[in-house]
Amino acid sequence: MAIVVNGTRVAPPDDPRVSLLDLLRDRLHLSGTKIGCNQGACGACTVLVDGKRVLSCLTLAAQVDGRSVVTIEGLGSADDLHPLQAAFIEHDGFQCGYCTAGQICAATAMLEEIAAGMPSYVTEDLGADGIAISRDEIRERMSGNLCRCGAHNGIVDAILQVATEKVA
Amino acid sequence: MTPFSYLRARSLDDALAIDPSRGDRLLGGGTNLIDLMRKGVEQPSRLIDVSGLSEGIEPSDSGGIVIAAAARNSAVAAHPLVRTRYPMLSRAILAGASAQIRNMATVGGNLMQRTRCLYFADAAGSRCNKRDPGSGCDAIGGFTRYHAILGTSPSCIATHPSDMAVALSALDARIHLAGTGGGRTVPAADFHLLPGDHPDRETLLAPGEVIVAVELPPTPAALKSTYRKVRDRASYAFALVSVGAALMVEEGRIEDVRIALGGVAPKPWRAFGAETALRGRPATADAFAAAADAALEGAAPQPGNAFKIELARRTLISVLSGLAEDLR
Ligand SMILES: Cc1cc2nc3c(=O)[nH]c(=O)nc-3n(C[C@H](O)[C@H](O)[C@H](O)COP(=O)(O)OP(=O)(O)OC[C@H]3O[C@@H](n4cnc5c(N)ncnc54)[C@H](O)[C@@H]3O)c2cc1C
Ligand code: SF4
Numbered sequence: 244m245a246i247v248v249n250g251t252r253v254a255p256p257d258d259p260r261v262s263l264l265d266l267l268r269d270r271l272h273l274s275g276t277k278i279g280c281n282q283g284a285c286g287a288c289t290v291l292v293d294g295k296r297v298l299s300c301l302t303l304a305a306q307v308d309g310r311s312v313v314t315i316e317g318l319g320s321a322d323d324l325h326p327l328q329a330a331f332i333e334h335d336g337f338q339c340g341y342c343t344a345g346q347i348c349a350a351t352a353m354l355e356e357i358a359a360g361m362p363s364y365v366t367e368d369l370g371a372d373g374i375a376i377s378r379d380e381i382r383e384r385m386s387g388n389l390c391r392c393g394a395h396n397g398i399v400d401a402i403l404q405v406a407t408e409k410v411a
Numbered sequence: 412m413t414p415f416s417y418l419r420a421r422s423l424d425d426a427l428a429i430d431p432s433r434g435d436r437l438l439g440g441g442t443n444l445i446d447l448m449r450k451g452v453e454q455p456s457r458l459i460d461v462s463g464l465s466e467g468i469e470p471s472d473s474g475g476i477v478i479a480a481a482a483r484n485s486a487v488a489a490h491p492l493v494r495t496r497y498p499m500l501s502r503a504i505l506a507g508a509s510a511q512i513r514n515m516a517t518v519g520g521n522l523m524q525r526t527r528c529l530y531f532a533d534a535a536g537s538r539c540n541k542r543d544p545g546s547g548c549d550a551i552g553g554f555t556r557y558h559a560i561l562g563t564s565p566s567c568i569a570t571h572p573s574d575m576a577v578a579l580s581a582l583d584a585r586i587h588l589a590g591t592g593g594g595r596t597v598p599a600a601d602f603h604l605l606p607g608d609h610p611d612r613e614t615l616l617a618p619g620e621v622i623v624a625v626e627l628p629p630t631p632a633a634l635k636s637t638y639r640k641v642r643d644r645a646s647y648a649f650a651l652v653s654v655g656a657a658l659m660v661e662e663g664r665i666e667d668v669r670i671a672l673g674g675v676a677p678k679p680w681r682a683f684g685a686e687t688a689l690r691g692r693p694a695t696a697d698a699f700a701a702a703a704d705a706a707l708e709g710a711a712p713q714p715g716n717a718f719k720i721e722l723a724r725r726t727l728i729s730v731l732s733g734l735a736e737d738l739r
């Protein structure tokens with residue numbers, strides 16, 4: 244089998260100890276994905292596996308054999324920004340930028356989750372069909388991505404803008 | 412991490428090949444196990460990955476729901492049947508961890524996750540009876556803000572960290588286990604053990620057994636149920652105190668009630684005494700206060716967590732009052 248990373252087939256590592264994060268950064272040199280805590284507590288290492296957001300630090304590369312992985316490099320590039328990347332720039336959604344790749348991967352999946360009607364802890368009516376997007380909803384849903392620079396207000400603004408454009 | 416081999420289970424039989432005495436461990440989403448392996452707390456020689464086994468969430472013949480062990484926490488929380496019939500369970504899961512972790516975490520792994528006691532995780536520097544039986548407990552007399560006030564023993568005062576398991580206990584869920592000798596089913600409320608003299612024994616799961624599913628019985632009271640979690644920050648933090656509760660009132664009297672607490676005990680703490688205090692009584696503020704007293708009876712806090720008694724009382728009264736208000 245193979246791991247498909249941003250559309251390219253990659254052989255799984257021989258040593259099962261290699262995490263998906265180490266595979267991406269150290270072996271494939273996709274250094275957009277960041278390592279923060281390496282223990283599930285910060286979200287800097289967030290990537291998409293089969294479209295869902297996961298933490299690459301707590302995922303063994305062996306576990307994603309046969310699956311598709313998308314990193315920040317697969318979402319957009321300097322000449323072809325992803326709408327969330329453009330919105331983060333517009334709204335000052337970062338300062339040092341260390342958490343940004345994780346924030347944008349997480350936000351990409353979060354918008355899909357909202358579109359699919361998945362509830363959050365702050366969703367008032369769990370039985371309702373659609374999710375009314377709000378700053379509170381975004382804050383709760385993005386709580387797995389910490390930002391040491393405190394750029395959270397800009398991050399929420401950026402996501403809200405993309406979410407509203409999507410609906411419009 | 413010490414070296415290990417990795418096997419992806421294709422069937423339950425592959426999983427049942429597990430031999431814990433030879434260092435085999437099951438792997439779900441890995442969100443707890445991989446972390447503990449990195450910290451040297453767990454040192455398996457082989458991982459059998461069961462996260463690819465059944466993820467089904469189906470109505471049961473009896474009118475309840477059966478959730479397969481590899482169902483992801485996020486899928487359970489978002490499932491229409493769970494959201495509408497057991498809102499307490501949806502909310503409990505959504506109160507836990509982050510969206511990324513809930514996407515990875517399996518139901519089986521969530522039930523089996525280890526305590527977040529910092530001394531337990533500090534393999535190099537702290538004594539811990541759970542990690543190293545008989546070595547002592549550095550939490551006692553240490554930093555105890557996140558430790559238990561009910562059900563502790565002189566050996567261990569750690570809390571069970573799962574939010575989901577609190578709801579499963581309150582909802583009388585049944586846990587389906589499989590072993591090479593056949594299957595059995597145990598009540599969720601009995602699945603986790605109190606520490607006593609053996610804090611290293613945490614559940615009823617026997618060596619070689621595998622969790623295959625969780626079954627929720629039909630529970631009319633659960634239609635009006637919720638989960639509230641009090642923590643040091645608004646999201647992505649373990650509970651200081653949490654309450655799962657369900658309330659059914661008929662003609663002004665409490666017909667059925669379910670209460671379980673999280674963050675206060677070494678296991679999801681089903682408050683049977685509080686439920687008994689309420690059944691058949693009018694749903695009044697006085698009754699809820701009496702129930703809260705019953706729930707916290709026997710609490711034995713540490714110097715660093717005595718605040719949890721009042722916090723749990725108030726949270727429980729507030730949650731029950733809110734449910735009663737909605738029923739009016
Ligand atoms: C930063 C962080 C914050 C968190 N916050 C919360 C929180 O607020 N609330 C909360 O409830 N949880 C929280 N968690 C914990 C999280 O919910 C658990 O780590 C997760 O549920 C474990 O599931 P898993 O599938 O990843 O288990 P794994 O890590 O894969 O396995 C855990 C254990 O379960 C065993 N196991 C797995 N599957 C089976 C099976 N089928 N049968 C028998 N044994 C099995 C494994 O052998 C292992 O011992 C948090 C975790 C992190 C990292
Ligand atoms: S409280 Fe329990 S888990 Fe924590 S150090 Fe003491 S024995 Fe270990």
Ligand code: FES
Nearest residue numbers: 279280281286300
């Ligand atoms: S590096 Fe993965 S969550 Fe922090």
Ligand code: FES
Nearest residue numbers: 338340390391392
């Ligand atoms: S921009 Fe610096 S950590 Fe978020």
